[in-house]
Amino acid sequence: MSEAPRIQLERAGAVARLTLNRPPVNVLDLAALGELNAALDSLPAPPEVRFLVFRGAGEKAFSAGVEVRDHTPDRVAGMLGAFHRVFRKLWTSDWITVAAVHGHCLGGGMELATVCDFVVATRSARFAQPEIKLACFPPVAAVLLPALVGPRRAMDLILTGRTLTAEQAREFGLVTEVVADGELGKAVENLLATLGALSPAALPLTRRAVLRGAGLDFERALDDAEKFYLDVLMKTHDAAEGIQAFIEKRAPAWKGK
Numbered sequence: 001m002s003e004a005p006r007i008q009l010e011r012a013g014a015v016a017r018l019t020l021n022r023p024p025v026n027v028l029d030l031a032a033l034g035e036l037n038a039a040l041d042s043l044p045a046p047p048e049v050r051f052l053v054f055r056g057a058g059e060k061a062f063s064a065g066v067e068v069r070d071h072t073p074d075r076v077a078g079m080l081g082a083f084h085r086v087f088r089k090l091w092t093s094d095w096i097t098v099a100a101v102h103g104h105c106l107g108g109g110m111e112l113a114t115v116c117d118f119v120v121a122t123r124s125a126r127f128a129q130p131e132i133k134l135a136c137f138p139p140v141a142a143v144l145l146p147a148l149v150g151p152r153r154a155m156d157l158i159l160t161g162r163t164l165t166a167e168q169a170r171e172f173g174l175v176t177e178v179v180a181d182g183e184l185g186k187a188v189e190n191l192l193a194t195l196g197a198l199s200p201a202a203l204p205l206t207r208r209a210v211l212r213g214a215g216l217d218f219e220r221a222l223d224d225a226e227k228f229y230l231d232v233l234m235k236t237h238d239a240a241e242g243i244q245a246f247i248e249k250r251a252p253a254w255k256g257k
Helices: 030-042 076-092 107-113 128-133 138-147 153-159 168-171 184-196 203-211 218-231 238-246
Strands: 009-014 015-020 051-056 061-063 096-101 103-106 118-122 126-128 177-179
Touching: 009 218, 015 030, 030 076, 051 061, 051 107, 051 184, 061 107, 076 107, 076 138, 076 218, 096 107, 096 184, 096 203, 103 138, 103 168, 107 126, 118 168, 118 184, 126 168, 128 153, 128 238, 138 153, 138 218, 168 177, 177 184, 177 238
Parallel strands: 015 051, 051 096, 061 103, 096 118, 103 126, 118 177
Antiparallel strands: 009 015
16 A cells, blocks of 8 residues: 655646645655655646645644754755755745645744745644754744844744744734634635736736845855754754754753854
């Protein structure tokens, strides 16, 4: 019996829906990242496919992020390369992207939602970048959050790892719309209907203009953050200890080096 795909891809007209399919919390391991990149590579550019919707399977989570076991020294470079390839593809594409978020949206899951053009979240959704608790940091969030929410709020979220409610995330500028639990699908379809009535030529060009107007050289900044993560942070004792302690389900013993 074959294993279920970790990423489910469905197309209906100009809309492609990508479901993170590892319930209960849809952790993205190396195999899932490979499937996600393959799915994105298979999709044609607008106008054939105009919109991408990301969502999580099950009732508990959009995604709890990248598999911690893939942060070990023999895997971390490959994991980060595969994960960041997703973001580079989304940033440079002309698709309009929507994250349909319910439940936990943590770590790499929050980064994936954050890079989307629209984030529609249920009232019970919760957002956090808890990597600091493992003596790590989220490279994509370190690049995107200062531009999205300002340096102070970015520092707050990344350095404390604290959790935001959906309403707090909306107030921060991370969420476009908060809807009642059970109304997520309808809200996303309404958004797609609104966007679908607009010019297929003008919409991606306008998106590109907005991203340029933000003044963020995302690809170069992500290259720098990735290099710093691999060459500096991942060579510290505390990063190795934080990851190993998480895997072993014990309290970490920090050494400050």
